[in-house]
Amino acid sequence: MRRRDLLTATGAGMAAAGIAAPAIAQSQPTVQWRLASSFPKSTDILFGTSELIAKRVAETTDGKFQIRPSAAGEIVPPLQVLDAVQNGTVQCGHTCGYYYVGKDPTFAFDTAIPFGPNARQQNSWFLYGGGREVMRDFFEKFNIIQFPAGNTGVQMGGWFRKEIKSLDDLRGLKMRIAGITGQIMARMGVTPSQIAGGDVYPALERGTIDATEFVGPYDDERLGFVQVAKYYYAPGWWEGGPQVSLYVNLEEWEKLPKPYRSALESACAEGNAAMLARYDAENPKALKRLVGKGAQLRTFPREMMDAAHKITFELYDEIAAGNEAFRTVYDSWRAYLEDSQLWFRFAETPYDNFIQSVGSRRRT
Numbered sequence: 425m426r427r428r429d430l431l432t433a434t435g436a437g438m439a440a441a442g443i444a445a446p447a448i449a450q451s452q453p454t455v456q457w458r459l460a461s462s463f464p465k466s467t468d469i470l471f472g473t474s475e476l477i478a479k480r481v482a483e484t485t486d487g488k489f490q491i492r493p494s495a496a497g498e499i500v501p502p503l504q505v506l507d508a509v510q511n512g513t514v515q516c517g518h519t520c521g522y523y524y525v526g527k528d529p530t531f532a533f534d535t536a537i538p539f540g541p542n543a544r545q546q547n548s549w550f551l552y553g554g555g556r557e558v559m560r561d562f563f564e565k566f567n568i569i570q571f572p573a574g575n576t577g578v579q580m581g582g583w584f585r586k587e588i589k590s591l592d593d594l595r596g597l598k599m600r601i602a603g604i605t606g607q608i609m610a611r612m613g614v615t616p617s618q619i620a621g622g623d624v625y626p627a628l629e630r631g632t633i634d635a636t637e638f639v640g641p642y643d644d645e646r647l648g649f650v651q652v653a654k655y656y657y658a659p660g661w662w663e664g665g666p667q668v669s670l671y672v673n674l675e676e677w678e679k680l681p682k683p684y685r686s687a688l689e690s691a692c693a694e695g696n697a698a699m700l701a702r703y704d705a706e707n708p709k710a711l712k713r714l715v716g717k718g719a720q721l722r723t724f725p726r727e728m729m730d731a732a733h734k735i736t737f738e739l740y741d742e743i744a745a746g747n748e749a750f751r752t753v754y755d756s757w758r759a760y761l762e763d764s765q766l767w768f769r770f771a772e773t774p775y776d777n778f779i780q781s782v783g784s785r786r787r788t
Contacts, residue, residue, distance in 0.1 A: 543665035574668030574699035581657035582637030641710035
């Protein structure tokens, strides 16, 4: 072929490629989904993560795949998000598995169970320790596939109207705390109740409850709990590294083109990291402000922690004995956590303890 003919052919090929590229993009369908969140807009990190996911999906797909997040109560009540995703009322939902332990206690592993892993360990178990496989087998029974889409880091132990100095102080206490932790607290004399986030403040103000746990300083400050309960306890031993998940209707997931699936998975991964980073940035500042507003910081008595730990693992054994799904996930979870704790005990924890003991020293 002569040089002139070659250039002509090459130019024609490039022109064809230039036409083909946008044609391929245009061939992808327009998809519009609704997302139901369990979180009110006032919790701007929790709800804001679903907005981040939706934004990133739209950007990645050139606006072809749109997800519209709706805050708690706008489509369904906050504790009915799983049902809405399962039955196809919405295509996806941003929520926590432990809200649904009334259906099956196995759901709790998707978020956190008492005396469980921290955020890093939870993420590691799910992605590389077998957690994804056992949890997705479980969720498939509910017509759902789930993705890690946030983590708050260890949470606070909550707000109390009176000081907790011993186990006796728990007896008769009415506390907003649900799920497996509620069962443990009940065995310690507490009367547990499950109340949606937006209803907690008035219940505490009226004395319907004596204490509540929620998330941590940043969200707790915005909800104003310090105005009606002064004692602020740590640690939240029932939520060492609670994961927030995106639940997707399995049939709708299978309809998605592969590029859209990749976009959604990537957006969830970003949301997973971003939520933890934001809480780590905002909680220290909020804690200082809360102390300035009158919060009195306390840690739970060791007597209480020891009793709770003993009751917790007795309860797990009881549940596992009668629930095959729980036992399958629990075996995976516990084996991985024991191995992980070896490393943390040897290297991570001594480092953290030293750094926290000496603080940061400025050079003059």
